[in-house]
Amino acid sequence: MEKTVVLYPGLAVSHCVPMMQLAAPLLEHGYAVSVALIDPAVKDDIAFGAVVSRVAASMPxxxxxxxxxxxDVPDLTQDTQFPAGYLELIRRYNERLHDFLCSMRPRSVHAVVVDSLSSEALGVVKRLGIPGYNLFTSSASVLAAFAQLPTLLAEGGTSFKELGDTPLQLFGLPPMPASHLMAELLEDPESDKYKAMMASLPRILEADGTLVNTLESLEARGVAALRDPRCVLGRVLPPVYCVGPFVGSIAVAEAKERHECLPWLDGQPDRSVVFLCFGSIGIGNHSEEQLREIAVGLDKSGHRFLWVVRAPVSDDPEKPLDPCADPDIDALLPDGFMERTNGRGLVVKLWAPQADVLRHKATGAFVTHCGWNSVLEGVTAGVPMLCWPLYAEQKMNKLFMVGDMGIAVEMVGWQHGLVKAGEVEAKVRLVMDSEEGRELRARVAANKEDAMAAWNDGGSSRVAFAHFLADVASQQDRACTREGMGLSDA
Known part of the structure; x- marks a missing residue:
């Protein structure tokens, strides 16, 4: 009988790409891989549909x-609908997933791996008696925090929002200001957003195990917490498999022309360029004032830079700007900025091939929004980072990057709504010129070596993946035994 693993990715590029990269080692180990997809058109995301098309072309x-x-699909085009609308969408597709799995003869499906945003689907998988696993696309430390949050406020009536900057004491993690949690957790406890988020967190722990896109050596403290019975008292957490790093884009069959920024980087000295890029989906774009502060800081720093600029956010809610609109660079940046920095700086509109830029020998530092995929790309490229979190779990990632991991420094002005030019200048010089910056670079270099070795023979991620496959096989053997005894749950 063919051994099949079904992948059920989430409707976001940052979640889909790591899931698709999981397919390669499964195929290598003799598993057939099927992908169950919610129609990408539901989210009206061109980038997501393009990723699916590339995967289909590169993995026939x-x-x-x-x-x-x-x-009656929920409207997912408005930020106000997340996460409640997304979780409702997953619930409505549960019957469709059930029918698809049944059509595959459930016992030929050895496991289903669902995106952590889609953990609602684990109930369907369990009812069919199929081992169900999560792929958690953020850090293990964030997972350890998520595991504990549902019970943290159980005895008191205080909401996370009311706690403000009060540090949360989470087992195995550094103290975390409550204000660093995801925005949905800082809503009114009676709001749909808050209720949906708090209801979704425990479901992550209902899996037979969780694959995490991380390196165990990078997050030793967070991983140890997840494996400690004291993490969530009275509950044994499912196994955690650190199988990362899954980074970069899905391979494209045909070669494409190099982006304009790469030939420019070719002409710069090694490790001399500061790369500024804040994600590709337009959430949390900077204001016009913030763009000008960045420009002044870069100008005064004297360092080379490559800066990806997106259209600014609008202060007028009745006239919102398209975050993917073409920005008017001349109107947005200070007078004379482009002329003064000509030759040592390059401003790129909307997008740059981030993974390629980070791997380029000219790149010496990375100013990032701390999305986990970006963090891993920085680690695998050996580039020190400056943290500027904007949304989602990025404030939590920042805390671990600066503290436990020691791979970044923080632009603290984000906490006050504006990173001023003086801080941009000072932090760029700190990373590029100071002894502290050299120590930071050395720590990142060590993590890069660990990342490069992780999937080699005997590497930590390859070993963890082998443990995952062994557990899948063991679960399948038990299921077959139960079926033979007439005890099947399907």
């Missing part, structure tokens, strides 16, 4: 199945 042995559409 992976089978894709788009689940039949459901009626």
């Amino acid at each position: 042995s992976v089978r894709f199945h788009t689940l039949p559409t459901v009626e």
Whole structure:
């Protein structure tokens, strides 16, 4: 009988790409891989659809199945609908996923791996008696925090929002200001956003195990917390498999012309360029004032830079700007900035090939929004980082990057709503010129070596993946035994 693993990715590029990269080692170990997809058109995300198309082209042995559409799909185009609308969408597709798994003869499906945003689907998988696993696309430290949050306020009536900057005492993690939690957790406890988020967190722990896109050596403290019975008292957490880093984009079959920034980087000295890039989806774009402060700081720093600029946010809620609109660089940046920095700086509109830029020998520092995929790309490239979190779990990532990991310094002005030019100048010089910056670079270099070795023979991630496959096989053997005894749960 063919051994099959079904992947069920989330509707976000940052979640889908690591899930698709999981397909390669599964194929290598003799598993057939099927991908169950919610129609990308549901989210109206061109980038997500493009990723799916690239995967299909570059991995012809992976089978894709788009689940039949459901009626009355929640509107996911508005930020106000997350996460409640997204979780409702997953619930509505549960029956479609159930029918798809049944059509595959459930016992031929050895495991289903669902995106952590789609953990609602684990109930379907369990009812069919199929081992179900999560792929957690953020850090193990964030997972350890998520595991503990549902019970943290159980005895008191205080909300996370009311706690403000009061540090949360989480087992195995450094003290975390409550204000660093995801925005949905800082809503009114009676709001749909808060209720949906708090209801979703315990479901992550209902899996048979969790694959985490991380390196165990990078997050030794967070991983140890997840494996300690004291993490969530009275509950044994499922196994954690650190199988990262899954970084970069999915391979494209045909070669494409190099982005304009790469030939420019070719002409710069080694490790001389500061790269500023704040994500590709437009959430949390900077204001016009903030863009000018960045420009002045870069100008005064005297260092070379490559800066990806997106259209600014609008102060007028009745006239919102398209975050993916083409920015008017001349109007947004200070007079004379482009002329003064000509030759040592390059401003790119909207997008740059981040992974390629970070791997380039000219790149010496990375100013990042602390999205986990970006963090891993910085680690695997051996580039020290300056943290500027904007949304989602990025404030939590920042805390671990600066503290436990020691791979970054923080632009603290974000906490006050504006990083001023003086801080931009000072932090760039700290990382590029100072002894502290050299120590930071050395720590990142050590992590890069660990990342490069992780998937080699005997490497930590390859060993963890082998443990995952052994557990899948063991679960399948037990299921077959139960079926033979007439005890199947399917």
